[in-house]
Amino acid sequence: MNTQAIKELLYKMADDLLIIGHRNSEWTGLGPILEEDISFSSMAQDKIGQSQAIFQLLNDLGEQEPDTVAFMRGAAQFHNARFLELPNGEYDFSLVRHFLFDHADQLRFEALANSSYEPLAKVAKKVKGELKYHVFHANTWLVKLGQANENSHNRMQAALNQAWNYALGMFEESAHEDALITEGIFEGELALRDKWLATITPIILKAGLQIPASNEWQPIYGGRICQHTEHLSPLVEEMSEVFRYDPTAEW
């Protein structure tokens, strides 16, 4: 097995999940209505938990402890897609990002359930139920708000437009793409992107929304090679503030 390729795959997944979970947790206590506040928080918790599970796989491959890796690196060592580090904005953007990311996440784990790298396949099978709920939640909200009234339609469309190229950036290929595919570890980013487009398109249409015209598609890459927007560094500093207050301590 190509350990380097696996590690890179695991790092980007773990970082994606950590950063989106962290962002989504910022809504806790401040959501649009109590019931949705609770529902959204559960998903943020699921994401952080999934991230921890992937960091554990990395630890099993000889990387440092999950806490150390997650809370002691600088922003320039994170592999998450840039999309996920963007500030929450209003609930429209948060929901659209949740929709676009969670479909990709579900399809990624679905593919990985058959990975030749068994520890990852095992995790993928374990989180299936959580992802099903996340996607159901995302679809319901997108479809309802996309066509509820003019204001909500316009907001959701604007959020989708704003998110789109960043979302395409989730499928930035790694240098190890071929190795992952030939060794049956992962089907590769391009295959995932195709499946993702095929899955989300009918739902977006059902919501009465439009995907930006394909000649305007310009994926925003960089995250996978640790090049980020200005938003990641403050996020990471904030996240690890207490942890770093006394790095020798057990918290």
Place this chain on the structure above:
Amino acid sequence: MYGNAYIDPNDKAAQMIAGEDPQKLAEFEARIAKGEKIEPKDWMPKEYRKQLVRMIEQHAHSEIIGALPEGTWITRAPGFKRKLALMAKVQDEVGHAQLLYSAAETLGKSREAMINDLITGKSKYSNVFNYPAFTWADACIIAWLIDAGAIINQVANAKGSYGPYCRALDRICTEESFHLKYGHDNVVTLATGTPKQREMVQAALTRWWPPIMHFFGPSDKISNHTEILMRWKVKMASNDDMRQQFLNMYVPKIWDLGLTLPDPNLKKNAEGKWEYTEPDWDEFKRVVNGDGPCNAERLAVRRNAEERGRWVREALNTTESKYIVPLA
């Protein structure tokens, strides 16, 4: 997380039952004396309804406002375990608000009306949440000791007479037991940790002790009013009794950790009663009435949250919706 409803000692007991049908009142009181619960559509004295609405509503507000001081640290919790647990705990507080607003709604006040009364400052919430959580350790002290106080109050109230409130409290108490364990684990970790951690938790404890002593409210004035509320099982324990119970359960645990409390007079006397320096009740009243370190921020944040969410709620509000009071 909640202390106790503030009951106006000047309310006249005579006014509480004035104009009530004596036979219905007798049946109502007999039902409560038998240990039966009152359900939403039952006949009840106007004053019973009023006091319960006020109390459950204040409790609900305390949960949603209580999500803010601990939420202060939600993006900074150190390590996966703490991060996940704090997210779950703050989520629970939001969940408790939902359960309690629902219970209060069964008495005929809509959630909208309750939120409006909160954000305009008309309705109160527990005073402790008007204090800031300066450090991570403050959030840990809140999770342990404020939740501990809340459990004492909630366990007592869960034996009250109003069915929907008791049911909500049963569920809430189960979740609070996780909060208490979580809080205690955090405080123990800090107190037995590095010198920096210990210093942090001692400072937080010192800051939070006065609000904790305020938590259950001033001594109850014995009046006909409180007697009636106790007979109706609206008020289940006296403020002083709950404070004694709290001190008895938690001061030894705090001292076990070698932490000190900022009250030289705090001790258990020969009769087994805790003696302490009388809390500053003028400050308590000042903060209740809006002049605490965080009152203005807490309400501004709630207003902001309501306003930012308004478009979402409005969009999904269909013309055929119709509100009716929930059943139970």
Place this chain on the structure above:
Amino acid sequence: MIKSLDPRITRAEIDLENPIDPLKELDQWETYEVFHQKRRGDQHMHVGIVHAPNAEMAFIFAKEQYGRRGLSVNIWVVKTRDVYSSEYDDSDIFETVPEKQYREAGGYKVMEKINKYKKGV
């Protein structure tokens, strides 16, 4: 603007003086009654309500509010206004005269007859 100890609040750029229009009626939507089944074979139990704008969201909300801990296999949600409920004032409607042994198992005592018959034989 509030400079809060909570970085989320500081980022939200909130004015300390920010009066808002009061929430209107139905701002919080209508309510659904939630019935939760822990395990297959159990009855669905009423556990509370959620405020929701439609049935799917009521289900989502109910799942998280009432099913995020412990066991769940199934949830029903039904609009509160679609539930017909009896009045506690009318609970005497459930009272009935006790002389209805004919529909209770205990109302049938055959052993007496059998024993008498056996003695007689």
